[in-house]
Amino acid sequence: MKSIGLVGVPYSGKSTLFTALTRSGAAGGRANQAVVPVPDDRLGVLASLEGSARIVPAQVRFVDVPGGATGQGLAALRETDALCVVLRAFGVDARPAKELEEVSAELILADLAVAESALEGARKRAKGRSPGVSEEAEALEHAHAVLSGERPLREEAFTDTERASLRGLALLTMKPVIVVANLEEGGMVPADLPPGTVGVWAEIEAETASMQDEEARALLAEFGVTRPGLDAVVAASYRALDLVTFLTTGPDETRAWEVRKGATAPEAAGVVHSDMQRGFIRAEVVGYEDVVAAGGWDAAQARGRLRVEGKDYVVREGDVLHIRFAV
Numbered sequence: 001m002k003s004i005g006l007v008g009v010p011y012s013g014k015s016t017l018f019t020a021l022t023r024s025g026a027a028g029g030r031a032n033q034a035v036v037p038v039p040d041d042r043l044g045v046l047a048s049l050e051g052s053a054r055i056v057p058a059q060v061r062f063v064d065v066p067g068g069a070t071g072q073g074l075a076a077l078r079e080t081d082a083l084c085v086v087l088r089a090f091g092v093d094a095r096p097a098k099e100l101e102e103v104s105a106e107l108i109l110a111d112l113a114v115a116e117s118a119l120e121g122a123r124k125r126a127k128g129r130s131p132g133v134s135e136e137a138e139a140l141e142h143a144h145a146v147l148s149g150e151r152p153l154r155e156e157a158f159t160d161t162e163r164a165s166l167r168g169l170a171l172l173t174m175k176p177v178i179v180v181a182n183l184e185e186g187g188m189v190p191a192d193l194p195p196g197t198v199g200v201w202a203e204i205e206a207e208t209a210s211m212q213d214e215e216a217r218a219l220l221a222e223f224g225v226t227r228p229g230l231d232a233v234v235a236a237s238y239r240a241l242d243l244v245t246f247l248t249t250g251p252d253e254t255r256a257w258e259v260r261k262g263a264t265a266p267e268a269a270g271v272v273h274s275d276m277q278r279g280f281i282r283a284e285v286v287g288y289e290d291v292v293a294a295g296g297w298d299a300a301q302a303r304g305r306l307r308v309e310g311k312d313y314v315v316r317e318g319d320v321l322h323i324r325f326a327v
């Protein structure tokens, strides 16, 4: 399961958002971690077509980093797979665009410090040594130059070799990021925030967190919230992770699974069960849209929409997979 770190200036509403997120999620072990189901409309549709007894969504973990952007906080952020920047967009003195600049600058400075000390070490080791070491130094020089220009690393094109050299440093600005504006009740996302910024009314959503469903719905409706912004936060965060989601369906359950982009059918099988990967024979694949258009898996097969794929097949977003295996 991938994790998303909440980051932002103090009092932007990170912990409030986190409280709201824990509503939907089962407790994620530690107190500052919330495991949250990823909303996915496809699951309900598939489950009703196939008569599945239950739905199992993908999950993602949110981490409310203790200590904010201090040393300890940064260390915890490095362990996450993506960052969710929370901006205060409530109150008369709200300056969310300025906050975003501050947070971005802070993350760049933190990376710059890491890159600098790593570069120093790499340069020493590179003196008259193997080409692998100077490769590392070159990647670090590149990263350092980008950061010195006050740009986040995610905006720069790095070669695969460079990425491999930098991976171990877990640089923060290399991670995907989503921006959340914590809005005034009834407020809208300010126009000067980047496109794709998700608006949420964290306080209302956190208040409803402790309520029964019906009571919560009534309160949200009072503020004109029909679809909680919280869902949008979770969905956008999951999307930012750049994963591929494939689906399985049957009488027992319809379920979403995640794999990295580029994963093959046996690797996808391995996510479901290690036996399925070891004993992989073939994958039967129907695209989600084809299942829906035909009105079910069997009907899609009857229409010739089922593909039989081998071990080199690269899984695509929305593939409904049936793995054939033998152990």
Ligand SMILES: Nc1nc2c(ncn2[C@@H]2O[C@H](COP(=O)(O)OP(=O)(O)O)[C@@H](O)[C@H]2O)c(=O)[nH]1
Binding pocket: 008, 009, 010, 011, 012, 013, 014, 015, 016, 017, 090, 091, 182, 183, 184, 185, 201, 202, 203, 204
């Ligand atoms: N009015 C208003 N207050 C909020 C909202 N979200 C958070 N707050 C308040 O802002 C303060 C700081 O929030 P908190 O979540 O602890 O911020 P953090 O420092 O980023 O974790 C708390 O007193 C919250 O009750 C909101 O949407 N509207």
Ligand SMILES: [Mg+2]
Binding pocket: 014, 015, 016
């Ligand atoms: Mg907090």
